[in-house]
Amino acid sequence: MSVYPETEIKRLAEKAKHIRRMIIEMLAKAGSGHPGGSLSAADLVTCLYFGKFSSGEPIFRHNPKDPTWPERDRFHLSKGHCCPLWYAVLAECGYFPKEQIYTLRKLGSILQGHPDRRTPGVDVASGSLGQGLSVALGMSLAAKIDKKNYRVYVLLGDGEIQEGNIWEAAMACSHYRCDNLTAIVDYNHYQIDGRVEEIMNLEPLTEKWRAFGWYVLEIDGHNFYQILDAYNTVVQIKEKPQVIIAHTIKGKGVSFMENVVDFHGRVPTKEEAERALKELE
């Protein structure tokens, strides 16, 4: 039996649905961007920012009123193209006014097409894939030098981990025993050109991470019980970095976007957005 009351799971599910609505709305307004991977990782990031440990403490320690609070946990979006998800979450947390999401990708906006430090809550820009695990490693090492106990979370895309830099970083994270670092792989099985398995197969993926010295968890990235369990587990692991390989569905939550590769980098039309929002009511 799970330790999470049904009301808590329901709260998070509602929150995730709300975040998905915001993603659709901002992308439809922007006219370009990446819905598929934003929707697939929505449950994972929602649970991180809004979920609680079984102890009742919030999973992610941060303060939207003080975005540079030195003790804050760090989150880095290595798969930067999925920033609509991050922006929705940050706005929902109160890092900036919600109406700002409609300025996404517009001239002078604090919400750039890929994450940027002009957005409150974003510590490091991203966009060029494969570098975020290294960024997280740097944050993790800084905590160790300063003897601080903040944690570092980094969201990686599945296509992204085809980059060599990721595996250089994977080696270094375990070499330096970064047990304050958790990587989350949004394994939605699609990249721009098609199925990951066909473009450049990642399997056997759990074995790869394990061979690099990581503590590996494999979960259903849309099952809130499993997501919360994973976040509860990783914080207890000592001496090893942890990776949560989350099996997800690209475009999750909008029936006609699910597993449709076209929606990796195409936004819904006005009519499609209306249909999507109806589904997310």
Next chain:
Amino acid sequence: MPELLYQRDIYGKTLVELGRENKDIVVLDADLSGSTRTCLFAKEFPERFFNFGVAEQNMMATAAGLASCGKIVFVSTFAMFATGRAWDQIRNTICYNNFNIKIVASHAGITVGPDGSSHQALEDITLMRVIPNMKIIVPCDGPQTRDAVRTAYRIEGPFYIRLGRAKFPTVEKKPEFIFGKAQILREGTDATIIACGLMVYEAMKAAESLEKQNIQVRVINMHTLKPLDKEIILDSAKKTKGIVVCEEHSVIGGLACAVDDVLTEKYPCKIIRIGIHNRFGQSAEPEELLREYNLLAEDIERAVKKIL
């Protein structure tokens, strides 16, 4: 005989000084800490030194993560691998974020010698110069290396400092080092030589020889390549008959190109470029290579005469 010093020795010693002064200094290397001399820092501050093995891309992006948490990060490896292998990381994750990261790369230029072309970075200045926020210093000798490293420490933001492998002769009687302001090492009205790095010494040698032939040459040590001291370039163009630019680097995108950019817009004049002309390097002793690639004082001398 001039004093001969390894720039990287001075770098290593300066890092140790800085490490004692500031606990936020962190140093990274990619399996070349013995050569770059970051090993001196590693020995004294093992908890603030990280070796990344042969993985420069990871090292550069990790530096960004450290800098995002308030660290002042010095990153070292050979110039070839720092600027070539990890260019995307430097552009997108270091410079775009304007992080406080100092890339101090050794083994730049043709005088790497016997290791040959793969290890002779001749394009590194070009690669770093095109990136916004990046500041570049090319110290001319051992003592100036300390000035360069301390300047990079003092000024917030990303820096690229280019060091050689070989021992460099010390250039005597330099005026005070001021970041962004070139040093006039000799005055003259016939022509101007603008040089950086090892070529400053060769330029001085050329100027001394020319003086004996009654040719007075102004010699400028352009230690800061970015931001560039445009004023002194324009002043020299106006006051002398032409400019010889000297660098142990490709003339495409390097110092010659930077000087040319200023003059083309504001005051076109005669320029002769001493440098590597669209070629790769090769194995040989440094002195042989300087001769083969026409980078000696006598080559500079000839160029000056061509201008007059």
